[in-house]
Amino acid sequence: MISSIAELISDRIGTMPASERRAAQTLIANYPLIGLKTVAEFSATAGVSSPTILRFVSRLGFQNYPEFQSALQDELAAQLQSPASRTLNPASSGSSAVSPMLEATLDNMRETFRHLSDKQLADIAARLAERRGKTFLIGGRFTDPLARYMAAHLAIIQPDVYHLAGQESIWRDRLIDMGKRDVLVIFDIRRYQDSLVRFAETAHQRGVQIVLFTDQWLSPIARFARHVIAGRTAVPSAWDSSAALFVVAETLIGAVTRQLEADSAKRIRDLESLR
Amino acid sequence: MISSIAELISDRIGTMPASERRAAQTLIANYPLIGLKTVAEFSATAGVSSPTILRFVSRLGFQNYPEFQSALQDELAAQLQSPASRTLNPASSGSSAVSPMLEATLDNMRETFRHLSDKQLADIAARLAERRGKTFLIGGRFTDPLARYMAAHLAIIQPDVYHLAGQESIWRDRLIDMGKRDVLVIFDIRRYQDSLVRFAETAHQRGVQIVLFTDQWLSPIARFARHVIAGRTAVPSAWDSSAALFVVAETLIGAVTRQLEADSAKRIRDLESLR
DNA sequence: GGAGCGCTGTATCTTATGTTACGTATTTTG
DNA sequence: CAAAATACGTAACATAAGATACAGCGCTCC
Numbered sequence: 001m002i003s004s005i006a007e008l009i010s011d012r013i014g015t016m017p018a019s020e021r022r023a024a025q026t027l028i029a030n031y032p033l034i035g036l037k038t039v040a041e042f043s044a045t046a047g048v049s050s051p052t053i054l055r056f057v058s059r060l061g062f063q064n065y066p067e068f069q070s071a072l073q074d075e076l077a078a079q080l081q082s083p084a085s086r087t088l089n090p091a092s093s094g095s096s097a098v099s100p101m102l103e104a105t106l107d108n109m110r111e112t113f114r115h116l117s118d119k120q121l122a123d124i125a126a127r128l129a130e131r132r133g134k135t136f137l138i139g140g141r142f143t144d145p146l147a148r149y150m151a152a153h154l155a156i157i158q159p160d161v162y163h164l165a166g167q168e169s170i171w172r173d174r175l176i177d178m179g180k181r182d183v184l185v186i187f188d189i190r191r192y193q194d195s196l197v198r199f200a201e202t203a204h205q206r207g208v209q210i211v212l213f214t215d216q217w218l219s220p221i222a223r224f225a226r227h228v229i230a231g232r233t234a235v236p237s238a239w240d241s242s243a244a245l246f247v248v249a250e251t252l253i254g255a256v257t258r259q260l261e262a263d264s265a266k267r268i269r270d271l272e273s274l275r
Numbered sequence: 276m277i278s279s280i281a282e283l284i285s286d287r288i289g290t291m292p293a294s295e296r297r298a299a300q301t302l303i304a305n306y307p308l309i310g311l312k313t314v315a316e317f318s319a320t321a322g323v324s325s326p327t328i329l330r331f332v333s334r335l336g337f338q339n340y341p342e343f344q345s346a347l348q349d350e351l352a353a354q355l356q357s358p359a360s361r362t363l364n365p366a367s368s369g370s371s372a373v374s375p376m377l378e379a380t381l382d383n384m385r386e387t388f389r390h391l392s393d394k395q396l397a398d399i400a401a402r403l404a405e406r407r408g409k410t411f412l413i414g415g416r417f418t419d420p421l422a423r424y425m426a427a428h429l430a431i432i433q434p435d436v437y438h439l440a441g442q443e444s445i446w447r448d449r450l451i452d453m454g455k456r457d458v459l460v461i462f463d464i465r466r467y468q469d470s471l472v473r474f475a476e477t478a479h480q481r482g483v484q485i486v487l488f489t490d491q492w493l494s495p496i497a498r499f500a501r502h503v504i505a506g507r508t509a510v511p512s513a514w515d516s517s518a519a520l521f522v523v524a525e526t527l528i529g530a531v532t533r534q535l536e537a538d539s540a541k542r543i544r545d546l547e548s549l550r
Numbered sequence: 551g552g553a554g555c556g557c558t559g560t561a562t563c564t565t566a567t568g569t570t571a572c573g574t575a576t577t578t579t580g
Numbered sequence: 581c582a583a584a585a586t587a588c589g590t591a592a593c594a595t596a597a598g599a600t601a602c603a604g605c606g607c608t609c610c
């Protein structure tokens with residue numbers, strides 16, 4: 001049974017030619033408002049011609065454009081009148097494969113932040129923002145992208161931010177540059193990597209301040225870490241989820257940026273002019 | 276200060292003549308949808324004539340009817356997207372003070388998935404799972420880590436998964452290996468990168484199937500993409516958030532894994548024994 | 551009670567919106 | 581590789597939508 005136009009579209013999008021698919025995707029991405037505008041606006045946004053929009057609409061089974069718009073409006077009216085339907089909507093078809101995954105992920109985030117005080121985050125952000133030394137980031141097999149993500153942002157707002165990549169021997173050698181004034185951000189979730197643990201231990205011995213992102217079972221690195229962020233990772237999937245840690249990382253990036261507002265604004269301008 | 280048209284109306288309804296007041300009341304009663312319909316329908320519903328509607332609209336300060344409709348649509352768009360309008364949000368039990376950042380992120384995810392049908396995800400997963408050709412992944416300045424994250428997982432459960440890294444010239448050269456049977460997964464959010472767009476265009480010309488992860492404003496790459504995933508990125512921060520896209524990526528990884536269950540299980544065992 | 555003013559609807563006009571026809575480009579198929 | 585079919589956009593077209601002019605009506609205030 002097809003109850004919404006959005007469903008109808010995803011049902012038939014496979015059978016559509018390329019341009020009509022663009023129209024469909026544009027509509028889904030700006031659902032449903034773009035469909036209430038004129039054909040001209042719709043087509044311009046989608047980057048196709050007006051007739052393509054009309055063919056698209058006709059393929060969905062509508063006689064003409066106004067009829068299509070009326071259908072969208074009716075749908076919208078129903079939605080606006082019963083706010084409940086909106087929350088129910090995604091999960092309504094119980095056998096949906098997506099929802100459990102999403103629900104679990106959302107729960108993980110709430111749970112992760114519940115165990116994470118504002119003060120903790122603020123402390124870590126302050127530590128990352130104070131420019132006494134260098135900041136190094138590294139991650140494990142699956143979490144290294146998170147380290148990269150964070151490094152990509154931090155490197156823009158402040159100097160001396162380095163992501164440790166490549167072979168173990170390469171980053172082990174960087175230990176020589178690390179000291180008391182420096183911060184090492186490590187991502188490590190199950191199954192914890194020996195190489196990272198060893199690396200963290202050595203860094204700790206050299207007096208490096210360690211910020212650890214790990215899962216709720218805590219990587220052994222927690223023993224050496226100055227700050228530990230424990231994220232929930234369990235989802236109904238073959239893999240663990242790093243999404244909660246990702247969000248914490250983004251939150252931290254935002255907090256650090258705010259603290260460095262004045263400096264970073266100038267730095268970002270300088271960077272822009274370098275392009 | 277007057278922020279909504281509804282307020283504007285109740286502000287001025289006192290100064291209106293009888294017929295216009297009927298128009299105003301009709302609009303409030305069916306807010307805002309009746310205002311998106313034609314003047315004729317609006318006037319019929321209100322039981323007044325078309326010119327009365329137009330005078331009413333003009334008295335509200337709008338130059339013409341379309342301008343009035345645009346204002347209503349903008350308002351509606353803001354309402355549909357903002358978390359405020361969403362009713363009982365499961366998170367709001369106490370801890371919502373933790374961080375507006377978290378709330379916004381959670382909303383982004385719900386919103387992203389609301390625009391994403393199971394079928395769409397299943398289609399993409401199927402495409403990624405069918406082993407006819409190779410899978411390439413690449414991302415932009417901030418999103419490349421997402422490409423890496425996905426590549427790290429997919430590469431474990433199937434062969435011929437490559438993350439395109441390093442300098443532009445390097446991955447441009449890889450185009451020579453790409454053809455109809457191959458899939459290219461691209462991550463590109465504002466500000467969209469020219470190099471990526473060019474790359475996608477060339478790949479598209481070679482018949483490569485493109486899966487695009489982008490933001491709700493759609494990267495220009497959407498024109499060439501077979502599948503488009505539009506994630507919400509707005510958060511109260513100096514940066515855009517890729518968290519929603521991250522979760523979609525994880526969901527896809529999970530779906531592909533499930534589809535390849537039989538094959539991948541064996542493959543994972545083999546990999547384990549290689550350690 | 552009559553003159554003036556303001557409100558409202560009918561009828562007409564204009565605009566811009568949706569629609570369609572057709573030629574070119576692209577893809578598919580034999 | 582050629583021919584057919586399909587897809588797509590340009591441009592002309594028709595129509596329905598919004599805008600305007602004007603006349604009738606009721607109301608108020610001298």
